[in-house]
Amino acid sequence: MATKRKQRMIFVIVLISGFAAATALALFAFQKNLLYFYSPSQLSEAEVTEDQLFRLGGLVVEGSVVRMPDGITTQFSLTDMQGQVQVEYTGLLPDLFREGQGIVAQGKLNASGLFVAQEVLAKHDENYMPPEVAEALKAAGGEHPVSIPKTTVE
Amino acid sequence: MFTFLHKYASPQYFYSWSASWQKWASIIAALLMSVGLYYSLLNSPADYQQGETVRIMYVHVPAAWLSMFGYMVMASAAIVTLIWRIKVAEIMIAQCAVIGASFTALALITGMLWGKPMWGAYWVWDARLTSELVLLFLYFGVIALSGAFDDERAGARAAAILTLVGIVNIPIIHYSVEWWNTLHQGPTVSKFDSPSAHPSMLIPLLVMALAFKAYFFAVLFKRARTELLLRERNTSWVKALLKEAV
Numbered sequence: 001m002a003t004k005r006k007q008r009m010i011f012v013i014v015l016i017s018g019f020a021a022a023t024a025l026a027l028f029a030f031q032k033n034l035l036y037f038y039s040p041s042q043l044s045e046a047e048v049t050e051d052q053l054f055r056l057g058g059l060v061v062e063g064s065v066v067r068m069p070d071g072i073t074t075q076f077s078l079t080d081m082q083g084q085v086q087v088e089y090t091g092l093l094p095d096l097f098r099e100g101q102g103i104v105a106q107g108k109l110n111a112s113g114l115f116v117a118q119e120v121l122a123k124h125d126e127n128y129m130p131p132e133v134a135e136a137l138k139a140a141g142g143e144h145p146v147s148i149p150k151t152t153v154e
Numbered sequence: 155m156f157t158f159l160h161k162y163a164s165p166q167y168f169y170s171w172s173a174s175w176q177k178w179a180s181i182i183a184a185l186l187m188s189v190g191l192y193y194s195l196l197n198s199p200a201d202y203q204q205g206e207t208v209r210i211m212y213v214h215v216p217a218a219w220l221s222m223f224g225y226m227v228m229a230s231a232a233i234v235t236l237i238w239r240i241k242v243a244e245i246m247i248a249q250c251a252v253i254g255a256s257f258t259a260l261a262l263i264t265g266m267l268w269g270k271p272m273w274g275a276y277w278v279w280d281a282r283l284t285s286e287l288v289l290l291f292l293y294f295g296v297i298a299l300s301g302a303f304d305d306e307r308a309g310a311r312a313a314a315i316l317t318l319v320g321i322v323n324i325p326i327i328h329y330s331v332e333w334w335n336t337l338h339q340g341p342t343v344s345k346f347d348s349p350s351a352h353p354s355m356l357i358p359l360l361v362m363a364l365a366f367k368a369y370f371f372a373v374l375f376k377r378a379r380t381e382l383l384l385r386e387r388n389t390s391w392v393k394a395l396l397k398e399a400v
Contacts, residue, residue, distance in 0.1 A: 036280035094274035128351040130199030
């Protein structure tokens with residue numbers, strides 16, 4: 001009886017560790033495909049060709065937002081503090097869109113290196129606080145608490 | 155040690171001691187839920203960026219935590235089922251799956267309701283959302299598999315194997331926001347040294363999380379006890395119990 005139980009115990013251990021190893025290998029192999037977006041500095045390494053649809057994530061550079069005369073097209077720069085990419089988007093922006101905000105845009109690079117977005121999503125960070133606390137932080141000279149999208153792949 | 159385990163897990167003994175556990179879990183859940191809901195919905199500040207939408211978090215985050223916690227309870231029951239073949243553990247698997255699936259669905263739905271105003275989309279296929287959806291399908295698989303056999307005990311063992319295969323998904327859900335670029339934000343509370351939520355929001359959130367956990371056990375014991383009576387309906391102890399009741 002005791003040996004039977006031992007056998008089952010080994011079965012459970014082999015089952016869990018086997019599947020964990022298989023999954024780890026699969027995830028490692030598909031690592032690049034599991035990224036929801038590229039950051040501007042990853043873009044130079046990622047081999048994206050012209051007309052290839054992909055997502056780009058970063059912070060909207062302060063002072064870079066320009067509304068075009070047609071009233072619905074917006075141009076801005078995205079940064080991850082290492083690289084910077086110019087983005088153009090025609091359409092309604094999400095409520096959280098503002099300078100300094102993290103966003104994720106889906107679109108294509110055109111010939112001149114301008115990223116033409118078809119969709120813009122706001123990336124909310126993990127900070128939660130009442131407005132008064134945010135005000136106080138700002139007054140104390142602290143930076144606006146935005147999270148910088150991660151740039152490391154490895 | 156294992157004779158001790160067998161004694162507490164014998165259907166008759168479990169049925170008697172779980173009654174008070176069920177009662178106390180229900181009382182704690184009701185108390186914490188009313189306090190937690192009052193603070194999270196009425197008496198906590200709006201967020202500096204999200205405004206009142208932040209209140210969705212007080213349901214979403216505890217539901218998402220519970221979806222993973224419930225899976226770990228189910229996996230523990232699965233290990234006991236496979237190694238010791240204890241009847242009560244076999245029953246627990248399917249009961250955990252039903253509650254876990256409900257809370258996974260709740261986490262997904264509340265997340266979508268939050269995502270539309272905040273991100274600008276109900277759903278995106280990033281690693282966190284996709285792995286949580288996989289969790290829902292795993293729960294469905296466990297429910298289906300445990301009911302797919304004429305022999306309930308064989309069904310429980312099959313469901314136990316699926317449960318243990320699916321357990322790799324739990325660390326993936328948890329670390330998805332750290333391993334890959336995701337639209338979903340990173341962890342707020344698990345950074346224990348400096349959680350990124352203000353105490354006036356963090357405390358209601360933790361009260362809600364405890365309330366959800368207590369509710370989980372209250373429902374789990376209720377369901378397990380009912381299922382146990384059904385499966386053991388032809389045994390002498392259930393017949394004696396019925397005679398007492400009448």
